[in-house]
Amino acid sequence: xxxxxxxxxxxxxxxxxxxxxxxxxxxxxxxxxxEDVSFRVERGETLALVGxxxxxxxxxxxxxxxxxxxxxxxxxxxxxxxxxKDVMPLGNGEMRRIRGKRMAxxxxxxxxxxxxxxxxxxxxxxxxLTHEAIDPAEAALxxxxxxxxxxxxxxxxxxxxxxHELSGGMKQRAMIAMALVENPEIILCDEPTTALDVTIQAQxxxxxxxxxDERGVSLLFITHNxxxxxxxxxxxxxxxxxxxxxxxxxxxxxxxxxxPYTIGLFASVPRLDQDGGRLPSIPGxxxxxxxxxxxxxxxxxxxxxxxxxREEDPPLEDKxxxxxxxxxxxxxxxxx
Amino acid sequence: MTPLVECVGLxxxxxxxxxxxxxxxxxxxxVDDVSFHADRGETYSLVGxxxxxxxxxxxxxxxxxxxxxxxxxxxxxxxxxxxxxxxxxxxRRVQAVFQDPxxxxxxxxxxxxxxxxGMLVHGIGHSPSERRERAKEILALTGMSPDSLDxxxxxxxxxxxxxxxxxxxxxxxxxxIVADEAVSxxxxxxxxxxxxxxxxxxxxxxxxxxxxxxxxxxxxHLSDRVGVMYLGHLMEEAPAxxxxxxxxxPYTKALLSAxxxxxxxxxxxxxxxxxxxxxxxxxxxxxxxxxxRCPEATDxxxxxxxxxxxxxxxxxxxxxxxx
Ligand SMILES: Nc1ncnc2c1ncn2[C@@H]1O[C@H](COP(=O)(O)OP(=O)(O)O)[C@@H](O)[C@H]1O
Ligand SMILES: Nc1ncnc2c1ncn2[C@@H]1O[C@H](COP(=O)(O)OP(=O)(O)O)[C@@H](O)[C@H]1O
Ligand code: SF4
Ligand SMILES: [Mg+2]
Ligand SMILES: [Mg+2]
Numbered sequence: 001x002x003x004x005x006x007x008x009x010x011x012x013x014x015x016x017x018x019x020x021x022x023x024x025x026x027x028x029x030x031x032x033x034x035e036d037v038s039f040r041v042e043r044g045e046t047l048a049l050v051g052x053x054x055x056x057x058x059x060x061x062x063x064x065x066x067x068x069x070x071x072x073x074x075x076x077x078x079x080x081x082x083x084x085k086d087v088m089p090l091g092n093g094e095m096r097r098i099r100g101k102r103m104a105x106x107x108x109x110x111x112x113x114x115x116x117x118x119x120x121x122x123x124x125x126x127x128x129l130t131h132e133a134i135d136p137a138e139a140a141l142x143x144x145x146x147x148x149x150x151x152x153x154x155x156x157x158x159x160x161x162x163x164h165e166l167s168g169g170m171k172q173r174a175m176i177a178m179a180l181v182e183n184p185e186i187i188l189c190d191e192p193t194t195a196l197d198v199t200i201q202a203q204x205x206x207x208x209x210x211x212x213d214e215r216g217v218s219l220l221f222i223t224h225n226x227x228x229x230x231x232x233x234x235x236x237x238x239x240x241x242x243x244x245x246x247x248x249x250x251x252x253x254x255x256x257x258x259x260p261y262t263i264g265l266f267a268s269v270p271r272l273d274q275d276g277g278r279l280p281s282i283p284g285x286x287x288x289x290x291x292x293x294x295x296x297x298x299x300x301x302x303x304x305x306x307x308x309x310r311e312e313d314p315p316l317e318d319k320x321x322x323x324x325x326x327x328x329x330x331x332x333x334x335x336x
Numbered sequence: 337m338t339p340l341v342e343c344v345g346l347x348x349x350x351x352x353x354x355x356x357x358x359x360x361x362x363x364x365x366x367v368d369d370v371s372f373h374a375d376r377g378e379t380y381s382l383v384g385x386x387x388x389x390x391x392x393x394x395x396x397x398x399x400x401x402x403x404x405x406x407x408x409x410x411x412x413x414x415x416x417x418x419x420x421x422x423x424x425x426x427x428r429r430v431q432a433v434f435q436d437p438x439x440x441x442x443x444x445x446x447x448x449x450x451x452x453x454g455m456l457v458h459g460i461g462h463s464p465s466e467r468r469e470r471a472k473e474i475l476a477l478t479g480m481s482p483d484s485l486d487x488x489x490x491x492x493x494x495x496x497x498x499x500x501x502x503x504x505x506x507x508x509x510x511x512x513i514v515a516d517e518a519v520s521x522x523x524x525x526x527x528x529x530x531x532x533x534x535x536x537x538x539x540x541x542x543x544x545x546x547x548x549x550x551x552x553x554x555x556x557h558l559s560d561r562v563g564v565m566y567l568g569h570l571m572e573e574a575p576a577x578x579x580x581x582x583x584x585x586p587y588t589k590a591l592l593s594a595x596x597x598x599x600x601x602x603x604x605x606x607x608x609x610x611x612x613x614x615x616x617x618x619x620x621x622x623x624x625x626x627x628x629r630c631p632e633a634t635d636x637x638x639x640x641x642x643x644x645x646x647x648x649x650x651x652x653x654x655x656x657x658x659x
Binding site: 052167168200224227228229230231251264268270273280 | 385386493494495496523524525526527528529531532535550551552553554556557558577580590591592593594595596597598599600602603607609610611613614
């Protein structure tokens with residue numbers, strides 16, 4: 001069977017990434033921007049990928065979508081399983097048939113998805129016709145229906161508008177419409193609300209939650225906003241310097257963060273339900289790609305670091321009940 | 337008592353010119369009739385979504401922008417007509433730090449000369465060695481080591497560059513600092529360091545701040561009093577604790593309710609989701625500027641001037657519900 005059309009066996013996760021490593025050329029020397037990253041997203045599930053800037057969230061996402069420019073990037077290793085089938089070995093042509101059809105992406109900047117010289121309508125219709133041999137008039141109706149689904153008033157009128165004629169919030173909705181038009185199994189969202197004002201962000205998050213619940217679409221939701229993760233995701237994976245250092249159900253992660261970085265990160269967020277006073281902060285700053293240390297990437301900033309931390313990068317292990325953490329000093333639940 | 341900084345009816349309109357003859361095709365109401373004051377050792381914050389006029393207000397406070405009408409006073413004296421020595425004295429006392437420390441620091445100057453520049457301009461310190469010594473002290477105050485003096489901005493991380501920006505502002509010995517989105521671009525773990533530093537400097541040096549930000553949790557953490565702006569108008573002002581405990585203006589309520597809080601237990605919380613977008617500031621709605629999105633709006637809100645009410649001590653609100 002044609003691999004681009006398989007719907008999957010229904011039991012495998014919608015998306016599973018296994019051992020993904022991505023390197024960048026740093027003046028003749030390669031440095032791993034993303035290192036041995038693995039995660040899975042089930043049907044209807046939202047997995048948040050969280051972490052501060054430069055930790056590798058976007059590179060992970062672009063590698064999964066196979067949108068990374070190679071070079072300068074090089075995918076060193078890894079599998080990307082879409083409903084159980086590895087798409088990593090597929091060629092660019094086959095990937096083009098999967099992208100937008102079975103997996104779609106939304107970005108922080110909507111103009112990443114749109115071409116400024118074509119109308120919104122033309123681009124939505126093209127997105128349908130790329131994947132389906134149907135009548136353009138039918139494609140146009142489909143485009144208008146999906147625009148209505150994302151809360152855009154007057155879809156027929158909007159079809160003739162150019163992207164720049166829309167407000168920021170409307171552009172974001174139009175981009176979501178573009179991602180949804182082929183009803184994909186999974187949507188990768190890279191900081192989709194970071195550039196928006198908070199009242200518009202609330203509108204967009206409300207929309208994403210509604211679409212997710214109605215359509216059962218899986219989401220990989222990339223953000224640095226711990227508030228959005230708490231309110232929206234089912235599970236979260238925390239990244240630091242190219243690695244996933246902790247992953248758990250959102251409730252467990254917030255109630256009981258295990259990794260010293262996660263603990264420090266959560267503590268340093270100013271909160272509405274707390275009064276002023278000194279904020280706990282993590283000393284130092286995130287190392288740049290060529291400056292990432294040997295051993296645990298966090299050791300130079302960690303107040304618990306020991307010799308073993310400086311020597312070996314700790315593996316991501318289950319510390320109990322599916323709460324994974326990459327720190328040797330964190331004991332497994334129930335001893336040892 | 338005369339406040340350190342006082343803005344009275346500050347207004348800034350930008351004419352929109354179009355065509356070859358530069359005819360005025362409209363007016364952007366960036367800031368309209370905004371009044372507030374801030375004292376020594378106090379943090380007054382301005383919040384509101386992008387385009388509501390925070391930066392323009394800040395620029396009028398530091399006299400980078402001339403008000404269309406209204407006044408900005410330092411120790412009771414209107415600063416709009418200052419020239420020569422008096423203007424220079426004003427600049428020395430009122431400084432600014434901005435969002436992007438990189439673009440606001442000259443890449444070809446060492447950190448030391450960036451910090452010494454202000455001193456040189458204002459004739460502070462008698463000799464280069466005295467200025468260098470002082471620069472070292474100020475950098476230490478902002479948490480930078482002495483060896484940073486001879487290095488360049490690009491050699492530092494975003495958080496460290498913001499420390500350098502602060503050191504530059506402090507170099508003239510100011511009483512008041514306008515911090516426009518000074519922590520907004522920083523990652524949380526670094527943002528916490530800079531927030532702590534701002535609070536520390538305020539205690540140590542008795543500084544007053546005009547703190548401009550859109551992250552309300554940060555604002556709550558750092559502020560004594562808060563003003564909420566929408567489309568050029570100051571909609572509400574209150575002591576920080578009161579504002580966050582009991583917001584009065586429908587816009588403030590919506591703004592607070594929209595903040596995603598880092599607590600999964602609050603997931604079910606009912607949110608106020610405003611419909612639509614902020615109207616264009618060259619065509620602000622008549623009546624209450626918020627009426628097009630306000631869940632409480634009535635016919636009376638759509639016309640005429642909305643007066644300011646004083647529902648409690650230290651609180652001001654521009655909404656007919658509190659008439
Ligand atoms: N085109 C590129 N060339 C070199 N390094 C890159 C490139 N793109 C990303 N990187 C590096 O890869 C790391 C991860 O970047 P990214 O995934 O964009 O981080 P995030 O999205 O988490 O902020 C960073 O250290 C970044 O500098
Ligand atoms: N120099 C200018 N010329 C024309 N319009 C301006 C100028 N500066 C700001 N504006 C407009 O004034 C309004 C307020 O802008 P600003 O003060 O930057 O808001 P904020 O800082 O709250 O985002 C916006 O509509 C903006 O586009
Ligand atoms: S004056 Fe009217 S429209 Fe404006 S905030 Fe109050 S109730 Fe809403
Ligand atoms: Mg990114
Ligand atoms: Mg601004």
